[in-house]
Amino acid sequence: MSSPVESPTTLVIEAGRAERHYWRDLWRYRELLGFLTWRDIKVRYKQAVLGIAWALLQPIVTTIIFTVVFGRLAGMPSGGVPYPLLVLAGLLPWQFFSTALTGSSASLVGNANLISKVYFPRLLVPMSAVGVAMIDFVIVLGLFFAMALWFGFLPTWHWLVLPVFLINALAVALGAGLWLTALTVKFRDFRFIVPFLLQLGVFISPVGYRTDFLAEWRNLLALNPMTGVIDGFRWCLLGGTQALQLNSLLASFIISALLVVSGIWYFRKTERGFADII
């Protein structure tokens, strides 16, 4: 401890000033992120007979329904890809997004007892909800892999690009999640708005259909950042059978970056008052 001001353990709390050590604290508390995620996963399937099977059951049922509705009844073109595979490839990022968004927007209010009694970077709470969604994602990815093999779609080099789109999906989910989390603390209305948004979103995102056969809607759909993500996932997972569309991809990258930056900004801005209003 040579100089008191520079000592790493000196902490100055001042009115109206953002914490200087925030990002260092976030790193110091990284284990807590793991613990919170682990707790939520552990608790989620307690006292449920089917347990972890629920993580698979939901996408399977949705895939069947979408295959029937979009593939059979509406007769949407599949471009030579088995329709269930097409749906599941789109459902993978969508479900990740929807679980992450639902989880994170409820996370702070659900952990109100923690917020009002202990200090830790609040950012960890919505982040842990995204972590939970990530675990589900990995399980469903396993399901997709098994299904792809069953239909004779072997992994191609395209799969290697998947992390790029995964990060993109993560950015959309975290960005929107941060906004909604912070807003839910202040306005409980968002508890009702989020499920509604997601219900709508599953149709305006190309989960059940391909965008490359909808030329006139393409640019409008591209405004939804999840369109680029889902297109990217299909391109990766279905071995390039659906061409990449630059406009939706670019729009998705830009919007997700904006969402993350503005989400962190808004979250940090409101975070200081969380304990007072939660």
Place this chain on the structure above:
Amino acid sequence: MSAIIVEDLGKRYLIGRQTRHDTLRDSLAHGARSLLTAFSRGPGANQEEFWALRDVSFKVEPGEVVGIIGRNGAGKSTLLKLLSRIAEPTRGRITLQGRVASLLEVGTGFHPELSGRENIFLNGAILGMSRREIRQKFDEIVSFAEVERFLDTPVKRYSSGMYVRLAFAVAAHLEPEILIVDEVLAVGDATFQKKCLGKMGEVAGSGRTVLFVSHNLPVVRALCRSAVLLSEGRMVRHGDVQSVATEYLQTGRVAVDGNAEWSCSTTLETPHLARIELVTGCTVRRGDPVRIRVTIGGRLPEHPVVTIHLRDDEDRIILHSSDEYNPALPRSTVREMTLDSSVLNVGRHHVQVSLATRNVVEYDIKESVLCFSVEDPDFAVAGTDAHQWKGALSPHLPVWT
């Protein structure tokens, strides 16, 4: 270098803020309304401020154990929240030297579905311990909490005593340079409380800086060398624990000292305590009766129960009496208690009155609104200092042969 420096600290709350902004609709309506008032009356016209803490400054040296005392609403919890970074100050500055851990509640973050083992790790992480640290202390924590046999049982099946023991055990094994503790010792059975106190004393003796909030004066006196007294959000005194404790006992009572009457001006319909009278005055000669008259205002409940507590200067209850199960009592809005003062010790006695019904609905409570002194001139004659006599009661009952 001081461990804690608090300078000019203040925290303001806006009253009604939560209810006003609870829904988007309210917020929009409020926004529109305040826009209108902003035009007509200037900004902030209808916002009421409340300073929970104001102009507080003090320093704590490393290794010092400081008690923070004050009545309910004095700002103790707010101060702790600011020091532990849960809430942000509105004004002022805090400088903390060293790793800080705060314990505002026992078992924060415990999840009922998880087992004891899992909760130790989770709670430890929440309190700021690393996984390695927790693993090192694990056995110590478990044996301190005495829950070895139930480690893999979900804590929702724990008895409340076990739960609290485990929670305290985790917290007690934190090793920060600065520890901030709220009234967490008021938990568990007597044996465990003793153990907790022992642990607290150990922590205090190990050279760590501790801030300790409690209502329990004897405990504060035993653990702390100095103390900070808060009252209505302001710091009244900071000094050695004995003088601060004495001042604490005086404040809030000085105002009522010497009054033999207290009455409430409200014209409420709900039953309430309208008037409390010391019929026998503020000073009672030991051996004479003490008479307290209580008048109930508003609608008279079916079975009103008036309870009187007498407390001594140390805030200990020395007498509890209620008019319940007194079939001979006439139904009336006035109740009177008479007590032979020869059982009481010499000194001041604070009167607390509460009004309830037989099925325990509490309507009203008045804490230490009045106080009276018992005096005994005979002591003086005998050449003894009356205040040296220990004990809350001093009845002429013991018989010496």
